[in-house]
Amino acid sequence: MAVEGAGDADVDCGVTACVALTFDDGPDAATTGRLLDTLAHLGVHATFFPIGSHVVEQPGLVRCEAEDGHVVGAHTWDHADLTGLSAAAVRRELESTATAVRDATGHDPVLVRPPYGDWNDTVREEAGRQHAAIVVWNIDSQDWESRNTRAVVDRVLSTVKRGSIVLMHDIYPTTVDAVPEVVEGLRERGLTPVTVPTLLGGKVGEGWVYYSQHDLVRPGSTQQTTE
Numbered sequence: 168m169a170v171e172g173a174g175d176a177d178v179d180c181g182v183t184a185c186v187a188l189t190f191d192d193g194p195d196a197a198t199t200g201r202l203l204d205t206l207a208h209l210g211v212h213a214t215f216f217p218i219g220s221h222v223v224e225q226p227g228l229v230r231c232e233a234e235d236g237h238v239v240g241a242h243t244w245d246h247a248d249l250t251g252l253s254a255a256a257v258r259r260e261l262e263s264t265a266t267a268v269r270d271a272t273g274h275d276p277v278l279v280r281p282p283y284g285d286w287n288d289t290v291r292e293e294a295g296r297q298h299a300a301i302v303v304w305n306i307d308s309q310d311w312e313s314r315n316t317r318a319v320v321d322r323v324l325s326t327v328k329r330g331s332i333v334l335m336h337d338i339y340p341t342t343v344d345a346v347p348e349v350v351e352g353l354r355e356r357g358l359t360p361v362t363v364p365t366l367l368g369g370k371v372g373e374g375w376v377y378y379s380q381h382d383l384v385r386p387g388s389t390q391q392t393t394e
C-alpha cells in the first residue's frame with residue numbers, strides 16, 4: 168500500500184543512494200524533543216517506532232514527529248517479545264499501539280517493528296491483517312549497549328551501506344548527540360538519510376518483512392531474498 172505523510176516522499180531512492188535512520192522505544196520527554204530539533208536543523212526525515220504505553224504518556228511528541236514529516240510506526244504496547252504470544256495477544260499488542268498512534272497523529276501506523284527484531288508467521292499475519300509491514304534492520308548502532316556517542320558514530324559509519332535500515336533509539340542522550348555526526352558522515356559517503364517508506368519507494372507490502380531496501384521476506388515465504 169502507498170504510504171502518505173513522509174516529508175521526503177520526493178526523493179527517488181532508485182536513483183539516489185539512500186539510508187533510513189530509525190528510532191525505537193520512545194517517545195521520551197528528556198530526549199525525543201531534542202532529537203526532533205536536531206533532525207529539523209539537519210533537514211533529515213526519519214522513522215520512529217514508539218512504544219504504545221509511552222505514546223499515551225507523551226502524545227504531543229508523537230504528533231510533532233508526524234507534523235515534522237517523519238514517519239511514525241509502532242513498536243508494540245509494552246515491548247513484548249511477540250514470538251512468545253498467542254495470535255490474540257499479538258493482535259492486542261498491535262491494535263492498542265495503532266490506536267494510540269492514530270489518536271496522536273491522525274494516521275494508522277503501517278509499519279510495525281517487533282521488539283528485538285523477532286517475528287514469526289503469527290506476527291506477520293497479524294501485521295498484514297492491520298495492513299502493515301514488518302520493518303526490521305540490517306545495521307544495529309548498538310547504542311543500547313554502548314551508550315557512548317563516539318561508539319555509535321563509529322559503529323554506524325563503519326557498517327552502513329546504500330539501502331541500509333539503521334536501528335537507533337531516541338531514549339538515550341548519547342544517541343541524540345551522535346545524530347549530527349552520523350548524518351554528516353552519511354552525506355560525506357554520498358548517502359541520503361530518508362524515511363523507511365521513501366527508502367522502499369513509497370509503498371510497503373502488507374505482511375512483508377523488510378531488513379533493508381532490497382533484503383526482504385515475502386508473505387508465505389521464510390526465505391530472505393534480495394531484489
Ligand SMILES: [Zn+2]
Pocket residue numbers: 191192242246282283
Ligand atoms: Zn525496542
